[in-house]
Amino acid sequence: MTSQPRSRRAAWTLVLVAPAVAELTLGTVPVRMIWLVLLYVPIYGAGVLLIRELVRRLGGGWSSVLAMGLVYGLVEEGLALQSLTSPHLYDAADWGPRPFGVNAPYTELNLPYHAVFSVLVPIALVELVFRRHGRAPYLRRGGVIITGIVAAVGVGLLRVSVPPSEDPHYTLPGDTALVILALCAVLAFVALSVLPRLRRPPLPGVPPAPWKLGAVCSLASFGFLALLFPFAGADHSAFVPRAWVPMxxxxxALLAVCTAFYLARTGGWTDRHRLAAISGALVAHTAFGFAANTDNVPDAVGLAVIAAVMIYLLQALARRLRTDAGVPAHATWATL
Known part of the structure; x- marks a missing residue:
């Protein structure tokens, strides 16, 4: 299926990391129900691996990964779960306005969430762990085909398991499904054909200190989630009345655009800078999970254990990067 053992390990690591980052570290799947992750492995694991293989084979960069992450979000949320338009699933219709039948706040939250935390962060982490492999494909052509089949099965598995039990009276209208498929096709074309041709060499210059990048990504991640996801008993986004939710x-949206612009304009990143940005986003994302997804002590304890394991693994990777870069291994986390 792959050309060498290192590639196989990298591929399988990505298959496991993707659902863990997207679901476990946010607390949406609590430890007491961790078996549910098995349901997500085909769509997350195979789906994200497929995205990584297509983007890297066609010479795409991180902008292509993000664009394909939006495709992933449209497929999972729009087609498999039907949550972008369902009037009942996850109470998403109650968050705020529903123009053209679309759960607008839920959509604004989840499409970027999947692009960043379901797709980009797992790929970036695994490429840091297996950085000597670089951006070379992990799979041979046959492996890519099998991965695509498994991802498609994962979409079907999610479709026949969650909506019938959570929202049995809603079926995605055919015209809405066609619109979603058209958006997926356009985004995939841009990601895999247009953006690779527009890639520029990395910007030169001195990047901000890694801890500053971590702080920016941390604040941006927590702020974005807190502005859109109703938590702590709120019925609508940001604790405001429904009519004010557009604010x-x-x-x-402004926070996301400003953060993306800031990160895109800083050059000279090293692996330590990338890990610092990822770590800041992940820690803040899990901190928000405590506020939004832990309604009882077992869930809070379970997420605390996951957070501790996550931080330990991030620190271990940081030490490895520092050692490889010639920085003393005993340097503190703050020196990232």
Missing amino acids: PMAAA
């Missing part, structure tokens, strides 16, 4: 939606 936090606009603030979240």
